[in-house]
Amino acid sequence: MGLKKGPWSPEEDQILISFVQKYGHGNWRALPKQSGLLRCGKSCRLRWINYLRPDIKRGNFTIEEEETIINLHEMLGNRWSAIAARLPGRTDNEIKNVWHTHLKKRLNKKGHVTNKNHKSVTKKDFSVKRHPTCSSRTSSSNVTDQLEPTPSLLSPQPSSSDFSSVTETEETTNNNSDIVIIKDEKKEEYKFLGNTSFAEIDESFWSEALSVEISNTTYNPSKFPSSINSAELVYDYDTSNTIGHDVDFWGRARRWLFVKRALDSQGGLAGFASGRHDCEAGFALSLAMEFVGRDEARAKQHCGRRGTPQEIATKQIRCYETPPQQEEE
């Protein structure tokens, strides 16, 4: 097609920079024609994203950045774009290269436990456990999609020390990291790891959980937001028409749904904290408080005899899930 391939010349770079600065990059496919570049749109996009855009950070990675990559890779696997989202100015490509050329080898030398017990977590490894009664696939039902950090929540960025290693051999208090569901291929287990902030789990997750709620429990969605009855939500869980070993998973989904809705209905965290809740709500709230990282005093108050928010959250953070009998029909 007469399109150029291979390394970009400084002249081409300049054309691309000038064009993007003037007109933006609404349509990469159309950009080469409009700018006069003999490149495909994809190549232009890549060049801009990975090299030319002004917020790119140049130079070697700092120790902190490397540690962050290692920790995030442990949690997220080869999800380079998700990792890059935590490292301002660094591109997924760059991080991928650093991982393959430096970090992986370094960890191997150290005999680090990275992925020793579970293989790298790729998108394929995350498949939402769908309840049999939940027929249609919602958009973005892939659990990993919920791991993408919401930009507003990236500030302040968690430091690398906020992310603890997640291995089979090591107890983890994962105080400020994202929620992660990891499928351990060897053990055929799912790990459900907190913490998270609610905004980081998108609506499709909640709507999917909701569809399970409706089909399996006495939950009446019309009760929200006027009434929060966590006992009904959490304990009246009719398991007769569920796959037994999936109960915990969906129970957890229900719990998250409860927290989310409770927060929504009460005008956010502060409102909910001043509302009425029982032990389960207190538990949920404690998690909420921990995750969002504010108003811990209220969380403590409402957690009552179940322990401190920290204790409760820690207990619940590492929950092992059994695999579903079937993941996708």
Added chain:
DNA sequence: AACTGTGCCAACCGCGGGAAT
């Protein structure tokens, strides 16, 4: 000096998914 092996990184490729038609 010539050849070979290795490391590195920019760029390419194929695929999947969402949006538009």
Added chain:
DNA sequence: AATTCCCGCGGTTGGCACAGT
């Protein structure tokens, strides 16, 4: 509902630079 378009992601490759023989 089906098809097409487009974007973004992750895996892979090509080629340059450098070290070792």
